[in-house]
Amino acid sequence: MSADGPERLVDGYAQVVFDLDGVIYLIDRPIPGAVEAVGRLHAEGRAVAYATNNASRRSSQVADLLTGMGVPARPDEVLTSAAAAAELLRDRLPAGAPVLVVGAEALRAEIAAVGLTPVDRADDGPRAVAQGYGPQVGWTDLAEATVAVRAGATWIATNTDRTLPSGRGPLPGNGALVAVLRTALGRDPDVVVGKPEPALFATAARRVEGGRTLVVGDRLDTDIEGARRAGLDSLLVLTGVSDVPELLAAGPDRRPTFVARDLAGLFDPAAVVRVPGPPDAGGWSVTAHDGGLELTGSGSPLDALAALCAAAWSTAAVPPVRAGSPDAARALAALGLPA
Numbered sequence: 001m002s003a004d005g006p007e008r009l010v011d012g013y014a015q016v017v018f019d020l021d022g023v024i025y026l027i028d029r030p031i032p033g034a035v036e037a038v039g040r041l042h043a044e045g046r047a048v049a050y051a052t053n054n055a056s057r058r059s060s061q062v063a064d065l066l067t068g069m070g071v072p073a074r075p076d077e078v079l080t081s082a083a084a085a086a087e088l089l090r091d092r093l094p095a096g097a098p099v100l101v102v103g104a105e106a107l108r109a110e111i112a113a114v115g116l117t118p119v120d121r122a123d124d125g126p127r128a129v130a131q132g133y134g135p136q137v138g139w140t141d142l143a144e145a146t147v148a149v150r151a152g153a154t155w156i157a158t159n160t161d162r163t164l165p166s167g168r169g170p171l172p173g174n175g176a177l178v179a180v181l182r183t184a185l186g187r188d189p190d191v192v193v194g195k196p197e198p199a200l201f202a203t204a205a206r207r208v209e210g211g212r213t214l215v216v217g218d219r220l221d222t223d224i225e226g227a228r229r230a231g232l233d234s235l236l237v238l239t240g241v242s243d244v245p246e247l248l249a250a251g252p253d254r255r256p257t258f259v260a261r262d263l264a265g266l267f268d269p270a271a272v273v274r275v276p277g278p279p280d281a282g283g284w285s286v287t288a289h290d291g292g293l294e295l296t297g298s299g300s301p302l303d304a305l306a307a308l309c310a311a312a313w314s315t316a317a318v319p320p321v322r323a324g325s326p327d328a329a330r331a332l333a334a335l336g337l338p339a
Contacts, residue, residue, distance in 0.1 A: 009235070009258060010266045014211020015047035017204045017232075019195075020062070021054060022165045022218035022240020023263075025069060031239050035070040037263035047211075048077060049204040053159035053194035053222060055082035055132030055174065056104035079203055081158035081194030082110045085130050088193060089156060090114035098124050100148045102141045102177075103132030107158065122147035131181070131189070132158035133174035142177065146184045155181070159194030161222055165240050195219075195226035202230045216263070220246060220254040233257040235265060235272070244305065244335045247275075248312040248321070255313065259305060270300070276313055277306025284328075286311040288319070296324035301334040 010016065018024055024034045041048050050073065052062065059078040066073035082103075089099060089111065098119045101108045108118040111130060119126055122144045129145045149155045157178050163170035182188060194200065195217075205213040215232050217223020218240025227234035236242060236256040247259065258265065258272050265272030279286050282303025285296050293311050295304055312318045321337055323329035332338065 008267050008269060009260075009272050010041070010044075010046065010214070012212060013046075013214040013233070015049060015204070015208040015213045016041055016266070017049045017051050017201060017213055017215050019215075019217040019219070019223045019240075020050055020052045020066075023216055023223075023237055024050070024066065024071065026165055026240075027167060028065075030069045030071065031262070033263050037266055038071045040267065042072065047208050048073075049079065049207070050077055051079045051195065051200040051204060051215075053081045053161050053174070054164070055080060055085070055107050055158040055194075056134055057082075058106045058109055059083055061106065079200045080106075080110075081200070082107045082132055084199055084203075085132065085156050085158045085193045086110035086114045086116070088191065089116060089128055089130065089154075092154070093127050097127045100124070100126035100129045100145060100153065101132075102129065102134070102137060102145045103158070103174075104134035104136075107132040107134070120144065122151060122153075126153050128154040128156055130156050130158070131174070131178060133161075133164070133177070137177055142180050142184075146181055149181070149185055154191075155185075155189045157189040157192045157194075159222070160189075160192050161194075161219070163241065165218075170241060195222035196229060198226055198230035201226055201232055205230065205232060216266075218242060220250050220256070224250075224256045225254045228253055228255075235260060237262050237265065239263075244337055247305075248308060249318045250313075252313075255309075259302065259309075261302075271302070273302040273306045275306050276310035277303065279307050279310050281307040281310070284331075289324075292320040292322055294322055294324040295328040295332065298325070298327035299331075301331040304328070304331040305335055 059075040062078045063073040063075045160175035161173035162175040164173040215227035215234045220242045234256045235258040260272040283299035284307045
């Protein structure tokens with residue numbers, strides 16, 4: 001608490017690093033409140049960056065996409081797994097070395113931009129395979145990559161997101177395509193570049209001297225785990241992939257510092273909660289009862305969530321949650337949990 005009332009979450013940080021899909025936009029449309037939230041950060045003079053595992057766009061294309069949505073962004077504010085993969089290969093391979101690219105044109109462009117030679121076939125003698133998401137990736141691309149890796153090429157995956165968000169629900173992501181090669185080859189990639197590896201977040205954090213960085217994401221398995229690996233605080237927003245049941249079941253390496261429904265939690269103290277909270281957070285009480293967790297009391301659903309996290313994270317397996325009062329039933333419904 002400050003003399004003027006509760007502190008805003010954002011006041012504790014010099015920089016906010018956003019994931020994109022599921023946080024700022026969904027496919028090609030801004031998530032409600034995102035444009036206003038980023039505009040407010042800019043108006044307050046706070047550093048903003050974007051870290052995305054999506055390797056289907058270059059940094060400049062992502063910046064143009066954001067700007068077109070009303071979120072002014074510069075290419076140097078955008079960190080992509082495609083660019084990070086290209087930089088890693090540049091440091092490992094001689095100039096001009098052939099790299100078999102499985103993915104979108106953006107990944108090919110990043111490989112070429114660092115002085116390497118994108119190729120399409122195993123017969124071209126690639127020194128490495130760079131695999132990223134691309135909506136046109138097919139069996140032939142995966143087969144060529146399989147042959148190249150088996151012949152000794154280094155296998156670099158931009159990311160291993162199992163799914164990506166869409167208006168029709170989660171769809172196969174690069175992790176699903178990586179799994180095809182993993183099955184065919186009987187092994188994992190040599191290197192995975194994107195989240196949950198800490199490189200993207202660590203790079204962003206180094207840009208702000210003497211200030212703290214907050215990571216905002218919608219996925220526990222990439223954004224939140226990546227932030228924890230980078231030693232940074234994180235805010236989970238419930239506008240994308242991860243939901244409350246997944247949060248309650250999260251292991252220690254995937255637990256966020258804060259949770260909010262959306263980006264309003266950056267500015268409104270009532271719209272965000274630190275997790276876990278005490279078992280009696282905000283007027284709620286969570287107790288073990290008949291093999292489950294019982295929520296009783298009254299208050300905001302977010303405070304109920306903080307109390308539930310405290311109870312669930314202290315158990316080896318998440319027991320069923322049930323309501324012990326009408327207010328608790330309404331809170332659980334608001335959190336997407338059966339009462």
